[in-house]
Amino acid sequence: MGIPDRPKRTSARRPVSIQDIAEAAGVSHSTVSRALHNSDLIRPEVRLRVQQLAQKMGYIPNAVAQSLKGQRTHTVGLVISSIADPFAGRVVRGIEEIAQANRISLLLSVSYNDPERELEIIETFQRRRVDGVISATAQMRGAYVQRLTQIKMPTVMINQQADSEADRLLSVDADDYAGARLAVEHLLSLGHRRIGYLGVGNRWQSNRRRFAGYCDTLSGAGVAVNAQWVRVAPILNNPRSDDVVDGQALLPALLGSDVTAVFCYNDLIAVGALMACRELGIVVPEQMSVVGYDDVDIARYVTPSLTTVHQPKLRLGELAMQMLLDLLEGQAVHNTSLANELVVRASTGPPPL
Amino acid sequence: MGIPDRPKRTSARRPVSIQDIAEAAGVSHSTVSRALHNSDLIRPEVRLRVQQLAQKMGYIPNAVAQSLKGQRTHTVGLVISSIADPFAGRVVRGIEEIAQANRISLLLSVSYNDPERELEIIETFQRRRVDGVISATAQMRGAYVQRLTQIKMPTVMINQQADSEADRLLSVDADDYAGARLAVEHLLSLGHRRIGYLGVGNRWQSNRRRFAGYCDTLSGAGVAVNAQWVRVAPILNNPRSDDVVDGQALLPALLGSDVTAVFCYNDLIAVGALMACRELGIVVPEQMSVVGYDDVDIARYVTPSLTTVHQPKLRLGELAMQMLLDLLEGQAVHNTSLANELVVRASTGPPPL
DNA sequence: CACCGCTTTGCACACGTGTGCACCATCGTG
């Protein structure tokens, strides 16, 4: 009488499982599982034999099954606004290094600052049961934050310093307000009084903080901010905008006023400003000083090289990932704020006479 | 007599499962599963009731369990050499857009051209049972390729055009050899005869192809290549090298020879060359023409703006991802090769008299 | 009324791994 011969998994050429090893070794799958984990419940000779057999059969544990059983995926979801942004690139590198060192895999998602996409991404992370989320999006909308806190998913934000009550969510950041002050103080110390600001409209939270630092520093020095000195790139329907193009388009609008220096939201805006100056025959820094923000690689390579506020991007990423790991281990973690540094290069100088 | 009350999963605040919904609706979990998939096996009113209940209870399917059961993770592993590389950034963007549109998640890994890390990454992908792999590493070592083909994991390479037999592995690429010819032909047409080459040592395969294009084009024009014209950055122990620094360090070595133009392995090397020229007081392009490769964003922003060979980076990524999707659906796919285009900007001109 | 066919549901297993508990063999000791 025929034993109902089991499917004989060799058909679909599946990867070997502990069950396969168990049959080959003449033991149960439990024994194999324990042996592979070096459990001292298993007799040393059996343990060794199973391990060698697993090696020979090319066994590779199925992380999916382990995740299901262990309720831990060892996966972290990563949301960024844009891949093209060199700022994000450095931050991701820091995150990735710490993650890899701790055998954590990263699920990469790009939001393009699109609210609908942000919600989709969160749901995907929920479906995949990531252990936690790191969000390095420039923009944080209400629905996004609300959803994230509501579902109680361990989350660390990068550069999302909250204004007031939202300190419920953890974050690592470099102080935008203080950074902006550094930049403007530098220009003031060079003798500039009439200083412009070129901002962005689609990242209004960090833009607002940097703008506030700009305003307060000027006011503190007894300079009344002139509305003519401030220009902000409009929010396009197209969420994929180009900061350099925006900076280039924005700068000429300042010429009507009499600014001798301009502080830009970030380095890309500043690069656009530099290009506009070149086109208009304005010599930097002799006729106009330009300051950027972030200190991305490109700031060193343009001509003149860009004076800018250096953000510790790598460190931000590393700290965020480490904080998330601590959080997952149940340790107490506290928000961290890093200091920015002013980097003086060739795009700033004394104002023209 | 007490029914051995089941664990009552409400304790550990796990996400709701179809089992929870089943109990709440008074049906079996099978019915719930089918209802949520809109199976017409389930009576319409039951189907609707279950769906509404799932909605209300905030059910989010467990992709881990689905992957285990369905033997498909809807996940693709992505290997790149470096996050900092702006070339990789654009390619990843193309990949990510197609992936997101097809509800595929990306597992990001950075290899830093470290052989050991590359093998670790592959094993991680195997453990996690990714459906396929896209490899955009600049460097492809034997062990890496061998391992990848050996385990028969669906894989698409980017810019890894094989020399001879290795056409077993699928790839999408833009022809390095032809691109280099474009660049050198441009310089020849401007009147240059003595043309240098600045290369890299740690990406020898693409470097070799571009160098071959350089050599053949010169030879074809009757110019004998002079060994003094060629410099290649040494391979450092530190796998995190900086192309700009290398280019900057390499250019002065060419001054002993009498080159009037230099073709660089990529834009970053070229930017380094531009910076070296500035330091040495060499005016570009009047005294020296410089050509880059890749056409990354920065090429437009440096001064003078860089003449370069444009690679369709976004398209490379999109095609690679689409090819992998087709492959996973069992469709026949064929290797694709895209054309590069020369972009003439301000860093090239006629040779000095 | 008996039988057939259709619709709707549940049972049971599978995916691959980890682990509490029971069981068995062996050994030591009174």
Added chain:
DNA sequence: CACGATGGTGCACACGTGTGCAAAGCGGTG
């Protein structure tokens, strides 16, 4: 020899989902 202690192994279940098959309910027809 009997009994308890100890060490090694397997059974059975759990994780959450999907699905083939059986079964139940029900209406129609000869």
